[in-house]
Amino acid sequence: MTLELNRDWWRGAVIYQIYPRSYQDSNGDGIGDLAGIVERLPYIASLGVDAIWISPFFTSPMKDFGYDVSDYCDVDPMFGTLADFDAVIDTAHRLGVRVMIDLVLSHTSDQHPWFVESRASRDNARADWYVWADPKPDGTPPTNWLSIFGGSAWQWDARREQYYLHNFLVSQPDLNFHNPDVQNALLDVGRFWLNRGVDGFRLDTINFYVHDIELRDNPPLAPELRNATIAPSVNPYNHQEHLYDKNRPENFDFLRKLRAVMEPFGAAAVGEVGDAQRGLEIMGQYTAGDDLMQMCYAFEFLAADAPTATRIIEVLNKVDEVAADGWACWAFSNHDVMRHASRWNLPPAAQRMFASLIIALRGSVCFYQGEELGLPEADVAFEDLQDPYGIEFWPEFKGRDGCRTPMVWEPSNQNGGFTEGRPWLPVSSEHLALSVTAQEQDPSALLHHYRRAIAFRHAHPALMTGxxxxxxxxxxxxxxxxxxxxxxxxxxxxxxxxxxxxxxxxxxxxxxxxxxxxxxxxxxxxxxxxxxxxxxxxxxx
Structure with a gap:
């Protein structure tokens, strides 16, 4: 089933993010899957949201839990099959909910066939599909660029006797967007999923696609300008002004091509802008006019410190200044940051207020699974950690597992109704009392406030698109x-x-x-x- 074509469906929309590993397990292996999402779609529809965004479910070795793709056009067996994905589309559309999927285009897994071929020699058909560079004369990396996950963004490869670029894990080599064949292959990925019925994309690390072809070093960033919005404070990534490893002007050409692919389908995209200094400015650039992306989000309200009134107005004024012709997508929580109930130490009344605030902001809105229940950040012991980010920087930074623990559906067992097996991350005992079943039976529960807030937004055009x-x-x-x-x-x-x-x-x-x-x-x-x-x-x- 397809929904009626409406090219502006995204404007003011409320989007519900699903982290599929942790939403609902349908087969008892302890990992959430697509069939589990189908099972829970009536609940999602009952919230009144316009769309869901599903984090990656593509074939992957799972070094970064699906953000390291080894096959863009298939479903990893742990999540099910393409038929299961088709069932997600059909069920969601029948319930009036659109489906967005998370495309990770800046890099692949090192197990992707493209990279396997590329690293085999310097003269094969895909030799230039990734960012390869010779060492400096002293054997050190070509530039001073750093990885989000710590250390140099360059990895030596003995096969080619060259370095390859990885802005994230060593096992996530960056694609070379200066190669037209790479761009065309990625546009074909978009067409594949659009033809299967998706309504849009969340675009991971949208400002990382293109690197500086001259391989210039990033300049240092003054200490007073550093912040931990994108990387934890213990990460030296914050010590550079990232002028050359991302945010390149050539990115606009690719974004226009992607928009042209999406346009016949009435599909929309929301881009993740990862930049601690210029995030709002880039958001404005990437959403300006009608030939780039419809929406982007920066990290201002995903920051560690609770926003003050002055800070909120400062951000909104800055958006008016640098993105007057663009469109923001606001979020307080997602799969990469501590849940805002804990991050900002919010009592229940404050959680209600912030839910009411976000639905009143000009732009679109993303809610993260469990946010509607007021879930706090789970405390995950070091021996239970799965996130490589947390393992690398523990204990100063505990990683992202605390916001990725399984959804709690009912309180009668230690797994919260998520699985009949052993969950991939432990279910927090603190979460059980906040389960969906428990809150459905309590008229004063936060869950019902979120439903009322979403309905209130939809009832007023001024709040949706004004x-x-x-x-x-x-x-x-x-x-x-x-x-x-x-x-x-x-x-x-x-x-x-x-x-x-x-x-x-x-x-x-x-x-x-x-x-x-x-x-x-x-x-x-x-x-x-x-x-x-x-x-x-x-x-x-």
């Missing part, structure tokens, strides 16, 4: 308006545990969003916001 204005931070209260057509909505959020007052905006306003805890103005003409309280109001006349 402009914003009047961005303001007053103490720890932020406020702005959203407007579309004849609808204007005023949004205010107390992002602290201290009561605050706000001057009422001019005009006549009707309070809306009562089921989200929206405040009511008092007779004195002031708006009294309790801790973590919100106010939504629609302008009358």
């Amino acid at each position: 402009d914003h204005g009047g961005l303001n931070a007053s103490g720890e209260v932020i406020s702005f308006t959203r407007s579309a057509g004849d609808e204007t909505i005023f949004c205010a959020f107390n992002i602290s545990d201290t009561p605050s007052d706000l001057e009422m905006p001019k005009g006549t306003w009707d309070t809306i969003g009562e089921d989200l805890g929206s405040a009511h103005p008092s007779a004195d003409g002031k708006l009294h916001l309790g801790p973590w309280q919100v106010w939504f109001a629609r302008k009358r006349g």
Whole structure:
């Protein structure tokens, strides 16, 4: 089944991210799979989301859990078969939910047949499909570029007596986008999945595709400009300004080609922009006009520190400055960062407020599985770690396993209804009381707040696709308006545990969003916001 063609379905959409290893296991092997997703799609549809984004399920040796692809056009047996994927598409579409898949185009696994052939000699048909370079005269790597996973981004290969580039794991060699044959092969990958019915792509590390063909060294980054948004603070990756190993202007040519492939299908893409200094600027560049990507997200709200009112307004103003012609996709959590309930140390009332905030922002929205349950970060013991990132930098950085533990569906057993076998990561006992079944039976549970917030967004065109204005931070209260057509909505959020007052905006306003805890103005003409309280109001006349 295909959904009605709507080229703007993505604008203002709410997208639910599924990490398939951890969503639902259908066969008892302890690993989530595509058939498990099919089983849980009615639940996902009940949230009211517009689309799902499924993290990689392609054939892979799983050194980086699917982000190291060895066959772009098949399903890894641990996740099922192409027929299982077709069932995901058919079931989701029948339920009115679109399907986006995670394409990892910047690099492959070192077990991909393309790389196996490329490394065999310097003169084979795919010799130039990856980024190969001779050593410097003293035998050291060609540049000073560093890997996100630590150490040099170059690995010596004795077969070719050359280095190859890997921005991530040594087992994830980077493709050479300066080769037109590489670009065409990757565009064919996109066509393969579009023809199977996918509605769009999440594009992993979209700004890493193209490297500097001159192989120039990155300059050092001043200590005061370093931050740990992209890599943990213990990683020297933060010591460079990444001008030449990513963010290259030649990337625009490929993105335009990819958009042209997607256009006949009405498909949309959201790109992950990994850059600690220029993320919003690149997001604006990559989503400008109608021939590049529809959406991108940067890491501003995936950062470690809880955002202050001033910081939130600063980010939104910066987006207006550098991405006025683009479109953001906002997220507070995903599979790469500590869950924001723990990262920002949020009590339940604060989690509700942040859910209400994100659905009011101009842009589209991504929710990460379990976020709607308020799952905290799981504490995974070192002996249970699977993530190579955490194993490398333990204990200063514990990796990403804490946000990737299995979804909890019901509290009656230690595996939370995720599997009948031994789960690939242990289920947190702290999560069991927050299971879907437990929250379905509690009208006051966070799960129902997320449903109401999503429905509220869909009920108001101003929140879905409208402009914003009047961005303001007053103490720890932020406020702005959203407007579309004849609808204007005023949004205010107390992002602290201290009561605050706000001057009422001019005009006549009707309070809306009562089921989200929206405040009511008092007779004195002031708006009294309790801790973590919100106010939504629609302008009358």
